[in-house]
Amino acid sequence: KNGNNNLVSKDSMDDLTLAETFLKQKNYNKSLDAFDPILKRDPTNVLARYGKAKALDKLAEQERSNQLLHKAIENYHKVGEQRHCSVELRKAAYLRLADRASFLGSHKKAMEVLEKLVKESPTDVNILNKLGIQYLLIKQNSQAESTYRKVLEISPDDGFAQVHLGFLLNTKSQYHEAIPLLSAGINSQQPGTDAAKFYLYLGDALTRVGRKSEANSVYNNGVIKGYFLSEWQRSLYNVDRLRGKPWWNAEETGYLSSVRLLEKHWKSILKEGLNILNQETAGFQRETENLRCRGDWKQFQLYVRGQRNDDNCKRAPLTCSIINQIPEAKSNKRGQVQYSVMFPGTHIWPHTGPTNCRLRLHLGLKVPSAVSIRVGNETRFWEEGKVMILDDSFEHEVWHNGDSLRLVFIVDVWHPDLTTSERAELFPV
Ligand code: LMR
Ligand code: MN
Known part of the structure; x- marks a missing residue:
């Protein structure tokens, strides 16, 4: 009775309805038991295959099982592979597959099925937008x-594409083209466009083309949205109740003895730093976050x-043995x-660190004149052998207008308001 492959027999139809009813009732195991015999009779039955994939998918979520999720993905794959599968069903199966594969970190697999969908429906912007994300995740910018x-050729007002293209242009320093895209994308209020990072990119682009006051109003809007702690303090990995201010003195932090220890040994710390700087072998690494407006700036990391x-x-x-005596560092x-x-000749653009959970001790080691750092709206100057303490979750900017190199030793310590258990449990940033 299964003479024609495109038709499903009456019996299978009833079985399918039953299996799908179990699925709707969230009776996933029972539905699997019902889908399986249908697929045994006819492995090409796409509706049963899709149902099985969904049941496995739900079960994987419920049991937090990657093994079940892999099985679900395999079954979504089999749905899309069938030539007689409708375009709509293939799209549903492959979009879910891509989402789940991406969740498991298989961005390549996600990308492959999305590329297949694009071949079939080249003007479907929903699929293209998802494909763009996968390219971003595997750094194929x-x-x-x-x-x-x-x-944007197909749909010029697509906010999702606007914010993401704006972000990509920002990374290539094409700020003039990025600004209108980021701004329109954020204002579109489409899903996926209203996120803290897009406010940061837009503010950054505006700052870099000299439109700082517009940048500040973008940041203020971000504060209203609840994305930033304040116009100045724009870190994203935060513990909300911590005291926040740009500059601290040693007494306030409770880390006075650590500060004294660093200052006591500043000459040895300087000596070791200069030594590394003078060695032929690669040591200091150039800053990689595109924060330099001009000039040169390098770090040598110990922790x-x-x-x-x-x-x-x-x-x-010696320097590391000193740090070894500073538990908060x-x-x-x-x-x-x-x-x-x-x-x-260096100028570092205004920028903000990633977290409010640290304070930054700067021990001045070699400090020529005309070198300064602004944190929030207060600019200060380093002194050789002295520690100054800043919170780099506040916007800061650095200038070197002197005529010889500046060397500082930076020690990040836990924010003093964090409890012992928070320090132990916070994920690394
Ligand atoms: C920063 O934290 O961005 C700067 O203060 C570091 C530096 O070397 O001045
Ligand atoms: Mn910084």
Whole structure:
């Protein structure tokens, strides 16, 4: 009775209805038991295959099982593979597959099925927008860019494509083109466009083309949205109740003895830093976050996210032994310990650190004149052998207008308001 492959027999139809009813009732195991015999009789039955995939998907979520999720993905795959599967059903199966594969970190797999869907429906902007995200996740930025440009050709007011293209242009320093896109995208209020990061990118782009007051009003809107702690304090990984202000003195932090220890040994710390700087072998690494307006700025890291870098510590043993006596620094999973060298003629754009959970001790080591740092709206100057303490979750900006290199030693410590258990439990940043 199954002479014609495109038709499903009356019996299978009834069985299918029953299986789908179990699925609707969230009786996932029972529905699987009902889908399986249908598929045994006819492995190409796409509706049963799709039902099975959905049941496995739901079950995977319920039991938090990656193994079940892999099975679900396999079944979504089989749905889309069938040539007689309708375009709509293939789209539903592959979109869910892409979402789940991406969740498991298989961005390539997600990308492959989305590319197949695009071949079939080349002007479907929903699919193109999702494909763009996968390209971004695997850092294929130029593919992402052309995907979002394609969306905007088809649908010029697509806010999702606008914010993402704006972001991509920002990373290429094409701020003039990025600004109207980010701004229109945020204002579109379409899903996925109203996020803290887009406010940050827009503010950044405006700042860099000299429109700082407009940047500040973008940041203020971000505060109203609840994205930022304040116009000045724009870190995204925050513990909300912590006291926040740009500059601190040592007494207020409770870390006075650590500050004194660093100041006592400043000459040894300087000596080890200069030594590394003068060695031929690569040591200091150039800043990679595109924060330099002009000039040159490099770091040598001893601790990162609470992990000691053993190779680098071998090159600054005394300095690392000092840090080893500062628990609030060496255990700080939300900061670093590093030398920072800056050369004459450098200007660092205003920027904000990622978290309000740290304070930053700066020990001046080699400080020529005409070198300064603004945090919030107060500018200060380093002094050799002295620690100054700033909260880098506040906007800060640095200038080196002197004529010889500046070297400082940066020690990030936990924000003093964090409890012991918070320090232990916060995820690293
Ligand atoms: C920063 O934290 O961005 C700067 O203050 C670091 C530096 O080297 O001045
Ligand atoms: Mn900084």
